[in-house]
Amino acid sequence: MAGSLPGMSWPIYFKDRLIVGDLDSNVGVATLWMPKESVAAQLPQGSYSVCGQLYTKRGINPLLRNILANPKIAYIVLCGVDRQGSGDALLTFFNKGITGDAAGQGWRIIGDDEALLDKELPLDALELVRKNVEIFDLRMKPLEQVSAKITSLKKKRAFAQPQTFPESPMPKPTGYPSDMSVFKVRRDYIGDAWLDALKIIHRFGVETPGMYGKVKQVHNLCTVVEKENAREPKIADFMKFNRESLDKYVKGFFDKDRGSEHYTYGERIFAWDGVDQYAHMVRKLKGFPYDRGVLAILWKPHADNNPPANVVNAEGTSQKGWTVPCLVMILGQCIGDDFNMTAVFRNNDVYGAWPLNAFALRTMQQDICHEIGKNLGSLTTIAHIAEIYEIDWEDTAKVLAANDTLARFCQYDARSYYTVDVDGSDIIVKFFSPNGAQQLAEYKEDGKRPKVARDLCLMAVKDMLVSDLGAASDLGRQLAKAEAAVKLGLKFKQDNELAK
Structure with a gap:
């Protein structure tokens, strides 16, 4: 509801970021991306009421609210560089007006698909500004021209009584912007790395349909573990397994007998149609530790790309009941006296599978180090699709809330x-x-x-x-x-x- 403002301290929005001049002036100056200090320094003293930058379209809301709270503002002078279209949007507001947003989230500026004005600002108040405030487009014009325009403007009375309106509630973000690909985690131990990986997906993950319900996922999560000793694993209290269950998992990870299963990692590594890829990796490293061909492939194109007819839907995509390897390649090379290993996953259940996978791969890496007489280097896992299943979202949030402390982020820089x-x-x-x-x-x-x-x-x-x-x-x-x-x-x- 609108109200009078006795004793109001104006501007009421972002006062600390604005240059306040003569409050009796009718002129507001929006400098867009040009530093407001540079503009204000070229304007005659007392020629403007307020001068500030308008970086984004979201900034139009506090600008309009400040005008409604001080209806002496009769002119907006737009100048500077318009890098994000905020100047265009403001001009469009004055020239074309607004329409209701279909989702009821606010007002849309006609002709602009991005700018959203607060729904708490009533239509009649916004129209009051449009009809009574003049805007002058002096973008990219010399400041001398801006100054001349301001000094030429006639004095006017306030066009209404001061008004304020309820604030828009701060929406809780459901996701965060990101560059969408190549997220890096570097930690000494698997437990700490797991927390970081969970947080990346929890915060930046995009919801997509999966084979077993919705998932949150990111592309190309790269996780580096540097000091974990698989012989004496550091199993944090917040992890979902103990030493006994870890040992059992690692043993099964390398089991060459797939039984009734379509595959096991052990079968693909140690007995792919009679080929022991692990032995070939060791042989190559012993012959030349810098060999570029030290790798094991776990994806069988002739088999894994062709599921049986009873597990294929009408669109030709595989469904439940057909399992193929998530881990598709293991590579390694020595740098100096250290043996470093990289594992590539086509997709990886980061909540349920990644920490167990990482301990198993670290065990394999240590075994190779023992055979070739090298020190244990870093283990890197790269997940093309790193995901968390919907059923695990709630517990992921709980694990992070309880364990993601500031103390975890005091660590050395590997470069300097x-x-x-x-x-x-x-x-x-x-x-x-x-x-x-x-x-x-x-x-x-x-x-x-x-x-x-x-x-x-x-x-x-x-x-x-x-x-x-x-x-x-x-x-x-x-x-x-x-x-x-x-x-x-x-x-x-x-x-x-x-x-x-």
């Missing part, structure tokens, strides 16, 4: 560590190999320069010196403190608070 120092006005950042044996890079910049911390961060990113998000976040934090110390005349010491 760094030091940040201040010498006079210079900020110096050095990168070293993880073992400290080699300096990899050094950057020195004048800390008095604008945005120097940002530039130093980008140098490190450009040279690919940081791979861990936690390490990158800390680097940005340390460099920001160093820049503040130089500019404020304070003392800087890495990992400490600034001092006088």
Whole structure:
């Protein structure tokens, strides 16, 4: 419901992100992607009421709410670079109007399929703005022209009484945007890696139909395990099996006798039509540890692509009762004294199967290391389709809520560590190999320069010196403190608070 606003502090939305000028002015300036500071600096003092950026179409809602709360705003001057179409959408709102959203989620701007205006804003209030506020399109125009337009505008009275309306409830996200392919997990132990893999699918997974109901899935989940000892497995309390059941699973994983089953992994690895692929892998590694052909294939094209007629539906896709390998390839190579192994899954039940699969594959990797006299390197699994079945969604959320703690995210970066120092006005950042044996890079910049911390961060990113998000976040934090110390005349010491 609309209401009067005695003693209101305006703007009521995003005041801390706006430049407030003369509140008696009729002019609001939307600079889109151009820095608002750059625009405001070129405008006559007192010539505008508020100046701010409008990055996205979603920002149109607070803009309209601020106008309704301060109906002295009679003009919107649109300027700057329109990178995401927010300027187009705002102009379309004024030129074409709105229509109801079919799903009842809000108002649609006619001619724009993306912009959604809050349903809490009534139609008559939105029409009041459209009819009484003029918008001027000065996108990509020189700021001198923007300034001239603003100073030419005539003074007007408020077109209505101030109004505010209920906030839109914050919707709970059902999924999160992602790049949809190649999700990387790197952990020392399988249990920690499992939590990360579950979280990736739980958060970014797309719901799709599966053979046994709906699944959430992502493409190309790459999980690296570095320190797990399969002989003495580290079975976390939150995992769904104990040592006895794990040993039983691993034994069955490598069983060469498939009995009545269509396949077993052991049969495909050790006895594929009389071929022992494991033995060939060991033989090649003993002959040349850098051999590019050390692999085992578990998919039989002539058999696995042709299910019996009684388990094929009308569209020709296999149904329940027909099982084919999820694990389709195992590869390995030595780097120095370490033997690294990679396993490729066409699809992988990450909740129920992946941790067991990983322990079994780690066992195989350790067996090969023993036979060829090499150290145990990393185990990498790549799941083309990494999925969680609908029946496991609820428990996945519970496992993550109970065990995904902040302490898990303090870990080393496999590429480097760094030091940040201040010498006079210079900020110096050095990168070293993880073992400290080699300096990899050094950057020195004048800390008095604008945005120097940002530039130093980008140098490190450009040279690919940081791979861990936690390490990158800390680097940005340390460099920001160093820049503040130089500019404020304070003392800087890495990992400490600034001092006088």
